[in-house]
Amino acid sequence: MSNLRNSQLLHQVGRHPLKAALARCFDIAEQFEGDIQFLQLNDGLSPKGRQDEMQKRLRAAVRDLRDARAPIAEMQAKLDKKRKAVAMPKFDPADTLGFMRRQELRAALRMMSSGQRALHLTNPAFADAMLEMPPVLSGLHPVEGQPGEDASLVETTKEQRLGSLFARELAEIEEMEKIVAEGNMVADLARVDLKLHSGMDDQRVFEEFVKPIEAKQNAPWLKKFTEDGREVIRVVDLETNRAHAASEREILDGKFYKDLAEYQADRAA
Secondary structure, eight states, X not given: OOOHHXXXXXXHXXXXXXXXXXXXXXXXXXXXXXXXXXXXXXXTSOXXXXXXXXXXXXXXHHHHHHHHTHHXXXXXXXXXXXXXXXXXXXXXXXXXXXXXHHHHHHHHHHTSOHHHHHHHTTSHHHHHHHHHSOXXXXXXXXXXXXXOXXXXXXXXXXXXXXXXXXXXXXXXXXXXXXXXXXXXHHXXXXXXXXHHHTTOOOHHHHHXXXXXXXXXXXXXXXXXXXXXXXXXXXXXXXXXXXXXXXXXXXXXXXXXXXXXXHHHHHHXX
């Protein structure tokens, strides 16, 4: 890696779990810069020939950067799943006695002053009672999307209660968020470098060129089969009504669709 900024950034992220993928992102951008410099010095190319070749190299670089970001996307998917798992537990709907007790606690909260309510909501029993139902039933009147004492108290109570229930999971989420943020920062910088050396000064023109590649527009239809006890990935060819074994490149460029309707909807989009 010859770019000093890139080397320093990779050093700063330290022992990043996705460091190999991040280094790959920078390598792709640096390789593209070198390719463009070579093309600009090539006197044997016509202006159109040079432009066509630059776009060819850019298309390949964008595709490679998209593939290099895959581990970041996988980490993001795991993070999203873990976030969904951190939620207030559901009470047993058949536990009538438990519901009535929490209902009494909500009634007690309604009769309290703001200061008393804030103090009692540090108690898990009162916190669970308030969070189970709309806050207004506990005497709180938060306005969604607007700051205020009640809105702040509801959010703080929820954060503290989740923190007591999911301390380990929340610590893992915080670490994963840092990993994903650093990964996206590096990949985004590499994308900016591609734009810088692409010769496309207009951001709109650049986006129109790269987004179909990043989105895998008109992607091959991948499907998994079990053959002789092993999993095989094939490309569905609607014209021949056959499915041939997918190459490594087709696997990278393709998408798994559950059915024809999803395949057609993706192309229409």
